[in-house]
Amino acid sequence: MKLKNIVLIAAFAAAAALVIVMPKNGGASAGGPAGSGSAAGTRPGAGPSGARAAAGASSFRITAVAAEIADVRSYIETNGDVEADNTVEVYPDIAGRLVSLRAGLGSFVRKGDAIAEIDPSKPGASYAISQVLAPISGTVTSLPLTAGSTVSASSVVAVIGDISRLEVSARIPERDVGMLKNGLKAEVSVEAYPGEIFAATVASVSPLVDSVSRTKEIRLAFDSVDARINAGMFARVKLYTTVNENAVVVPESALLAGEGENYLYVVNADSTVSRRDVSVGATVDGRAVVASGLEAGERVAVEGIVSLSDGASVKVIGDPASSLGGES
Numbered sequence: 281m282k283l284k285n286i287v288l289i290a291a292f293a294a295a296a297a298l299v300i301v302m303p304k305n306g307g308a309s310a311g312g313p314a315g316s317g318s319a320a321g322t323r324p325g326a327g328p329s330g331a332r333a334a335a336g337a338s339s340f341r342i343t344a345v346a347a348e349i350a351d352v353r354s355y356i357e358t359n360g361d362v363e364a365d366n367t368v369e370v371y372p373d374i375a376g377r378l379v380s381l382r383a384g385l386g387s388f389v390r391k392g393d394a395i396a397e398i399d400p401s402k403p404g405a406s407y408a409i410s411q412v413l414a415p416i417s418g419t420v421t422s423l424p425l426t427a428g429s430t431v432s433a434s435s436v437v438a439v440i441g442d443i444s445r446l447e448v449s450a451r452i453p454e455r456d457v458g459m460l461k462n463g464l465k466a467e468v469s470v471e472a473y474p475g476e477i478f479a480a481t482v483a484s485v486s487p488l489v490d491s492v493s494r495t496k497e498i499r500l501a502f503d504s505v506d507a508r509i510n511a512g513m514f515a516r517v518k519l520y521t522t523v524n525e526n527a528v529v530v531p532e533s534a535l536l537a538g539e540g541e542n543y544l545y546v547v548n549a550d551s552t553v554s555r556r557d558v559s560v561g562a563t564v565d566g567r568a569v570v571a572s573g574l575e576a577g578e579r580v581a582v583e584g585i586v587s588l589s590d591g592a593s594v595k596v597i598g599d600p601a602s603s604l605g606g607e608s
Contacts, residue, residue, distance in 0.1 A: 338593060339551070339593040339594055339595045340584055340587060340588055340592055340593070340594045340595070341584055341594070341595050341597055342547075342553075342581045342582075342583060342584035342585060342588070342594050342595070342596055342597065343581070343582055343583040343584065343596065343597050343598070344547045344579045344580060344581050344582060344596050345530070345531060345534075345579065345580065345582055346576075346577055346578065346579050346580075347528050347529065347530050347570065347574050347575065347576050347577060347578050347579075347580060348528075348529055348530075348576060349526055349527070349528060349529070349576045350526075350527060350529045350567070351523060351524065351525050351526065351527070352523070352524040352527050352529060352562055352564050352567060352569050353520045353522070353523050353524075353564065354520070354521050354522045354523075354524070354562045354564055355518050355519055355520045355521060355564070356452060356456050356459070356518075356519045356521060357516070357517065357518055357519075358450050358451065358452060358453075358517050358519065359450065359514065359515065359516055359517065360448040360449050360450030360451070360500075360514075360515045360517050361448065361449050361450075361512070361513070361514065361515065362446055362447070362448055362470070362509060362510065362511055362512060362513040362514075362515050363441075363446065363447055363448070363449050363511055363512075364418070364419075364421060364441025364442050364443045364445070364446060364447075364511045365441075365442050365444075365445035365446065365447050365501070366416060366418065366441060366442045366445075367421070367439060367440070367441035367442075367511075368415055368416050368418075368439070368440050368441070369436045369438075369439050370395065370396075370412060370414065370415060370436065370437050370438040370439065370440060371412075371433060371434065371435065371436060371437065372396070372398045372410065372412050372431055372432075372433060372435065372437055373398075373410060373412075373433065374398060374400045374410050374433065375398075375400065375430075375431060375432040375433055376398045376399050376400035376401070376407075376410070376430075376431060377398065377399045377401075377428065377429070377430055377431070378396060378397075378398060378425055378426070378427055378428065378429045378430075378431050378437070379396075379397040379398065379399045379409060379427065380396065380397045380427050381395070381396050381423060381425075381426075381427060381438075382394045382395050382396060382397065383395040383396075383414075383420050383423075383438065384420065384423075385420055385421075385422070385423050386419060386420060386421075387419070387420050388417075388418070388419050388420075389414040389417065389418065389419075389420060389440065390414065390417045391414055391415065391416050391417045392413055392414060393413065393414045394411040394412065394413055394414075395412055395413070395414050395420070395437070395438050395440075396411070396412040396437045396438065397409050397410070397411055397412070398410045398411075398412060398431060412437050412438075414438075414440055415440070416440055416442070417442070418440040418441050418442040418443070419440065419441060419442070419443045420438055420439070420440055421439050421440065421441045421443065421511055421512075422436075422438065422439035423437075423438050423439075424436055424437075424438075424439075425437055441511060443510075443511050444505065445501070445505075446501075446502055446509055446510075446511060447483060447499045447500060447501050447502070448468055448480060448499070448500040448502075448515045448517060449497060449498075449499055450497070450498055450499075450500065450515070450517050450519075451490075451493065451495035451496065451497050451498075452495060452496050452497075452498055452519070453494065453495055454489055454494040454495065454496070456521075457489060457496045459521040459522065460482070460485045460496065460498060460521075461482070461485065462482050462483065462484065462485060463481060463482060464481070464482040464519060464520060464521060465479070465480075465481055465482075465519075465520050466479075466480045466481065466482065466500050466517055466518060466519045466520065467479065467480070467517075467518045467520075468480045468500065468502070468515050468516070468517055468518075469515070469516045470509065470513045470514065470515055470516075471513075471514060472508070472513065473508060478502055478503075478506060478509065479502070479503040479504070480500040480501060480502050480503060480517075481500060481501055481503060482498055482499070482500055482519070483499050483500060483501040484498065484499045485497075485498050486498070498519075500517065500519075522562065524561060524562055524569050527561070527569040527570075527571075528569070528570045528571075528574055528575065528576050529567050529568065529569055529570070530544065530567070530568055530570055530574070530580050530582075531566060531567065531568070531582050532563055532566050532567060532568045533566070533582045533583065534568075534580045534581065534582045534585070535558075535560060535568055536585065538557070541557050542557070542558055542559070542560045543555055543556060543557045543558060544556055544558060544574070544580050544581070544585075545580060545581040545585055545588050546574070546578050546579065546580055546581075547579040547580065547581060547594065547596060551593060551594055551595065551596070552591055552592060552593055552594065553581060553588055553590070553591070553592050553594055554590060554591070555588075555589070555590040556573055556574060557573055558570050558571075558572065558573030558574050559571040559572040559573055579596075581594070584597075
């Protein structure tokens with residue numbers, strides 16, 4: 281019995297020793313000498329075809345556009361009111377009772393025409409009727425009082441304006457007043473005619489900045505008379521301040537901000553990108569003027585650019601000439 285136990289123990293010891301000396305990769309039994317078993321231990325994709333796959337996996341998918349030549353107009357947007365070119369409030373010479381109005385709302389009067397009559401009489405006394413005369417020729421745009429009203433020398437009896445020459449009064453923030461000058465072009469729109477644009481030109485610029493609103497008034501004259509435009513209308517104004525002619529233009533989304541500079545990525549013919557520092561001018565409606573650092577026709581990355589670096593391999597989406605067999 282003891283002999284049997286000894287035999288069993290010896291068998292177990294021999295089996296354990298055999299396990300210890302066996303190769304872990306079984307290289308010799310895998311078919312070939314142990315020294316030639318490196319192919320079996322290589323990582324998948326490490327061969328030539330695997331290298332191409334690895335290169336493809338490291339390429340960034342981007343979209344790109346070519347820089348183009350265009351005219352870019354910078355502008356300021358503001359609101360204003362349509363007003364008659366020359367508007368005058370009319371006051372009586374004396375106090376009394378407004379006997380009659382000789383002109384109706386919207387009627388045309390000439391300078392010197394009687395537009396109202398005032399009776400200055402007091403109880404127990406009789407005075408001659410006093411006429412209120414039009415100081416200018418124009419259209420009666422307001423009659424704030426009615427016959428029978430009591431008036432004083434400070435009461436506005438009528439408002440007369442030259443509505444044949446309408447202007448837009450608008451205010452420009454102080455930060456932009458350095459760009460203002462007579463002759464600037466503008467586009468005006470009104471709510472009554474959505475989608476329609478009325479051309480206008482800056483006719484005058486106030487010499488003062490309002491200390492309360494921190495704005496400066498400008499007046500814009502319409503380039504042509506249009507009977508649909510009325511005094512008192514609310515106007516939206518797009519005032520063009522500068523024009524960059526024949527500028528190199530790229531989408532604003534192509535630009536990235538570095539330390540004190542702007543840069544973008546130019547797409548090379550070998551499907552890599554190069555970082556390029558650029559000087560940026562005006563940015564208008566999603567388009568940026570590149571003052572220096574880029575030529576028209578060069579392609580720049582516009583989407584998928586956050587993770588790019590100089591020399592990175594890229595796949596331009598939708599570009600059959602790009603790497604990786606042109607897949608899109």
